[in-house]
Amino acid sequence: LAKTTQPISMDSYEGQEVNITCSHNNIATNDYITWYQQFPSQGPRFIIQGYKTKVTNEVASLFIPADRKSSTLSLPRVSLSDTAVYYCLVGASSGGYQKVTFGTGTKLQVIP
Amino acid sequence: SAVISQKPSRDICQRGTSLTIQCQVDSQVTMMFWYRQQPGQSLTLIATANQGSEATYESGFVIDKFPISRPNLTFSTLTVSNMSPEDSSIYLCSVSPSGANVLTFGAGSRLTVL
Numbered sequence: 320l321a322k323t324t325q326p327i328s329m330d331s332y333e334g335q336e337v338n339i340t341c342s343h344n345n346i347a348t349n350d351y352i353t354w355y356q357q358f359p360s361q362g363p364r365f366i367i368q369g370y371k372t373k374v375t376n377e378v379a380s381l382f383i384p385a386d387r388k389s390s391t392l393s394l395p396r397v398s399l400s401d402t403a404v405y406y407c408l409v410g411a412s413s414g415g416y417q418k419v420t421f422g423t424g425t426k427l428q429v430i431p
Numbered sequence: 432s433a434v435i436s437q438k439p440s441r442d443i444c445q446r447g448t449s450l451t452i453q454c455q456v457d458s459q460v461t462m463m464f465w466y467r468q469q470p471g472q473s474l475t476l477i478a479t480a481n482q483g484s485e486a487t488y489e490s491g492f493v494i495d496k497f498p499i500s501r502p503n504l505t506f507s508t509l510t511v512s513n514m515s516p517e518d519s520s521i522y523l524c525s526v527s528p529s530g531a532n533v534l535t536f537g538a539g540s541r542l543t544v545l
Contacts, residue, residue: 361537362523421474
């Protein structure tokens with residue numbers, strides 16, 4: 320399973336755009352890149368997933384360069400409620416499920 | 432997406448005892464996953480539970496310590512046996528609904544072992 324590396328922590332002011340980059344140099348051809356968000360006392364929650372180029376949903380955007388060795392999660396105009404740990408995972412679907420390894424995650428602190 | 436209920440949400444246990452955590456899903460799923468999250472740490476996969484077969488354990492986890500049951504397609508239990516303070520963690524149940532490529536998690540069960 321591909322290993323991921325991301326910053327341990329980040330601080331941002333409310334209203335700013337936040338970009339969290341994840342390195343996954345050993346990503347395999349059939350691996351997807353998935354980001355999860357975890358609030359204290361809750362399980363991780365799916366945010367966004369992509370394979371290449373750019374993916375956007377109502378919560379975030381995911382940018383993946385052509386070599387796929389890294390990815391960037393972009394959160395537009397963060398608020399205090401976006402304070403959480405963000406995990407970048409890579410893994411492939413196998414038999415209908417994705418077996419993945421969680422990295423250290425990035426603890427985002429949004430400041431008023 | 433699937434909705435997962437875990438019981439208990441938290442418990443305080445004595446050293447040497449065992450505790451069983453229940454995971455109920457509102458839809459039928461082929462695979463269920465059990466994770467451990469130690470204080471301030473990331474998630475570590477304990478095992479994968481398929482209905483009707485033995486669970487598959489990850490390196491560092493054994494069946495005698497973490498026996499798992501999977502009696503049907505909507506339910507699973509994880510037992511933490513002969514607990515020590517090092518077992519104090521959040522234990523999370525997760526599923527990947529059929530055809531999906533993402534994981535849905537329960538809220539977790541926070542165990543404190545004294």
